[in-house]
Amino acid sequence: SKRLKNLQICRPFVYGNMAVPLKEDRSPEIPTDHTHSWTVFLKGVNGDDLSSFVKRVVFKLHETYANSTRSIEEPPFEVTETGWGEFEISIRVYFVPEASEKNVVMYHHLKLHPYGPEAEQQKTNGATVTSMQYDEFVFNEPTESLFEILTKK
Ligand code: SLL
Numbered sequence: 001s002k003r004l005k006n007l008q009i010c011r012p013f014v015y016g017n018m019a020v021p022l023k024e025d026r027s028p029e030i031p032t033d034h035t036h037s038w039t040v041f042l043k044g045v046n047g048d049d050l051s052s053f054v055k056r057v058v059f060k061l062h063e064t065y066a067n068s069t070r071s072i073e074e075p076p077f078e079v080t081e082t083g084w085g086e087f088e089i090s091i092r093v094y095f096v097p098e099a100s101e102k103n104v105v106m107y108h109h110l111k112l113h114p115y116g117p118e119a120e121q122q123k124t125n126g127a128t129v130t131s132m133q134y135d136e137f138v139f140n141e142p143t144e145s146l147f148e149i150l151t152k153k
Pocket residue numbers: 031062064065066082083084085086087
């Protein structure tokens with residue numbers, strides 16, 4: 001559809017991961033060398049639903065994982081796994097066809113281990129580690145269809 005000139009629409013989002021150390025009562029299905037459970041995610045801010053304009057999010061994990069390319073077609077756009085190591089995850093976002101927008105990719109370093117002044121205490125407590133970043137989708141001269149999608153209440 002037609003593009004709206006001289007217009008820009010932004011939608012904020014956050015992406016990143018949470019991780020917790022596995023406990024003694026871990027499931028027997030979890031490999032013994034795994035130390036953490038983690039979730040990598042992409043989501044709107046303040047509970048905003050991105051799925052009106054995000055068609056799919058593809059998380060590319062380290063190749064040590066089976067089926068390391070994980071395609072998530074509906075919210076929550078996230079992948080939960082267990083493992084032992086940190087690595088870089090690519091997060092590729094595909095928009096709905098009406099948007100006529102190229103996909104975008106972000107890179108996130110999966111964080112499992114606390115660091116900094118609180119690290120020792122956090123390790124002792126088995127605290128949840130979070131690493132996330134704010135960003136925004138910027139749509140320049142959006143199609144009329146995308147504009148409608150993004151502005152309807
Ligand atoms: C490292 N360069 O050496 C990184 C690689 C890979 C982590 C970390 C695999 C789990 C599984 C897993 O945790 N891979 O599928 O068994 O630290």
